[in-house]
Amino acid sequence: MSATTAAVTEKSSVRPIEDYLSLSEQELYDRIQAAKQKLGDRVVILGHHYQRDDVVCHADFTGDSFKLAQQAATRPTADYIVFCGVHFMAESADILSGAHQQVILPDMAAGCSMADMAGIEQVESAWEQLQDLGITSMLPITYMNSAASIKAFCGRHDGVVCTSSNAVPLFDWALKQQEKLFFFPDEHLGRNTGVKFGIPLEQMAVWDPRLELGGNTPEKLRNARLILWKGFCSVHGRFQARHVDERRAEYPGIKVLVHPECRYEVVAKSDLNGSTEFIIKTIKDAPAGSQWAIGTELNLVNRLAKRHTDKFVTLLAPDLCMCATMFRIAPENLCWSLENLVAGQVVNQIKVDDETARWAVVALERMLAIQ
Numbered sequence: 001m002s003a004t005t006a007a008v009t010e011k012s013s014v015r016p017i018e019d020y021l022s023l024s025e026q027e028l029y030d031r032i033q034a035a036k037q038k039l040g041d042r043v044v045i046l047g048h049h050y051q052r053d054d055v056v057c058h059a060d061f062t063g064d065s066f067k068l069a070q071q072a073a074t075r076p077t078a079d080y081i082v083f084c085g086v087h088f089m090a091e092s093a094d095i096l097s098g099a100h101q102q103v104i105l106p107d108m109a110a111g112c113s114m115a116d117m118a119g120i121e122q123v124e125s126a127w128e129q130l131q132d133l134g135i136t137s138m139l140p141i142t143y144m145n146s147a148a149s150i151k152a153f154c155g156r157h158d159g160v161v162c163t164s165s166n167a168v169p170l171f172d173w174a175l176k177q178q179e180k181l182f183f184f185p186d187e188h189l190g191r192n193t194g195v196k197f198g199i200p201l202e203q204m205a206v207w208d209p210r211l212e213l214g215g216n217t218p219e220k221l222r223n224a225r226l227i228l229w230k231g232f233c234s235v236h237g238r239f240q241a242r243h244v245d246e247r248r249a250e251y252p253g254i255k256v257l258v259h260p261e262c263r264y265e266v267v268a269k270s271d272l273n274g275s276t277e278f279i280i281k282t283i284k285d286a287p288a289g290s291q292w293a294i295g296t297e298l299n300l301v302n303r304l305a306k307r308h309t310d311k312f313v314t315l316l317a318p319d320l321c322m323c324a325t326m327f328r329i330a331p332e333n334l335c336w337s338l339e340n341l342v343a344g345q346v347v348n349q350i351k352v353d354d355e356t357a358r359w360a361v362v363a364l365e366r367m368l369a370i371q
C-alpha cells in the first residue's frame with residue numbers, strides 16, 4: 001500500500017464543520033487542493049454550473065444536470081463522488097454509480113424547492129384519481145429535479161426521467177407510447193416542451209396536488225394530452241414577461257436567451273430557450289459585440305459575463321438573486337467533506353434505499369438510452 005493510500009484510509013474521528021468556518025479564502029483553497037491531491041483518483045468532484053465560483057473552480061467536471069448524471073454513471077474508478085450541486089442530483093449520482101462508490105453532498109441543506117413540490121404520496125394519489133376516471137393510456141415523466149421516489153414511480157409505470165437538455169427527445173418518445181403524459185414537478189418546463197410539439201394550451205391541464213382532481217373537471221382531464229404538476233423553480237419562475245420588454249427597451253437589439261424552467265410568457269417572448277449547456281454554448285458561439293439578456297441562475301450569468309468580455313451579457317431581470325440552495329455548498333463544506341475523506345470518514349453520504357434505486361434506475365437508464 002502506498003503512503004498516500006495509507007493516509008487516505010487512516011481512520012480518525014469526524015472533524016466538525018465549525019473548525020472550517022473561520023478559515024480564510026486562501027486557506028480553504030489550498031486545503032481543498034491538498035486534500036484532492038491526497039485522495040487522487042479515489043475522488044471525483046462534480047460541479048453544477050449554478051455553483052459559486054469559489055466551489056466550481058475545484059470541480060473535475062462541470063455540467064448541467066444531464067451531463068453530471070452521465071459523468072456519475074461513467075466514473076467507476078472513483079470511490080467517492082463529491083457532488084457540488086443539490087440533493088436530487090446527488091441521489092441520481094448514487095443510483096447511477098457503482099455499488100462500491102459513495103456519493104457525498106457537502107451540505108445536506110442543499111435541496112431544491114421545486115423537487116420538494118411533488119411528494120410521492122401526492123403523486124400516487126393523483127395517479128389513482130386519474131385511473132379512477134378511466135384514464136389509463138398515460139405515461140409519467142418526471143423532470144430530473146425530483147426525489148428518487150418519484151423517479152422510481154416512473155420506472156414502475158413504464159415512464160422516464162428527462163432533463164432540460166433532453167426534454168424534447170424524451171417527450172417525442174413518450175408521446176409515441178401513450179396518448180397522455182403526466183409531467184412532474186415543473187409546470188413550466190412541461191408546458192414549454194408541450195408547445196414545441198404543437199400541443200395546444202387548451203389541451204394541457206395543471207394538477208394542483210392540494211385539490212381534488214388537481215382542481216380540474218373530469219372532462220378537462222379526459223381531454224388533456226398533457227397534465228402538468230403545479231410546481232416551479234423559485235429562481236426561473238421569478239422572471240416575468242415585462243423583464244423581456246424592459247431589457248429590449250433598455251438595450252435595442254439585445255437577444256433574450258432563457259431557460260425553459262421560465263414561465264411560458266417569458267419563453268414565448270424570448271429569442272432562444274434551452275438548457276444550461278445550451279445557454280453556455282450559445283454565448284460561447286455568439287459573435288463579438290453581440291448583446292445578451294439571460295434568464296437563468298445568477299452565478300452562471302455572472303460567470304458568462306466574465307468569461308466573454310467581447311460580448312455584453314446581463315441578467316434578464318436586474319434584481320433577481322441566485323439559487324439559495326445551490327449556494328449552500330460553500331468552500332468550507334467542500335473542504336470539510338474532503339478532509340474527512342482523507343481521514344477515512346465519509347460525511348454527508350447520500351444513499352438511496354435499494355428498492356427505490358431498483359426502480360429509479362429503470363427510468364434513468366431509459367433516459368440515457370433515448371439520447
Ligand code: 13P
Nearest residue numbers: 064065066163164275276
Ligand atoms: P439543468 O441543469 O438541466 O439546466 O437544470 C437547471 C436547474 O435548475 C438545475 O437545478
Ligand code: SF4
Nearest residue numbers: 112113233234235323
Ligand atoms: Fe431547484 Fe431552481 Fe435551484 Fe435548480 S435553480 S436547484 S430547480 S430551485
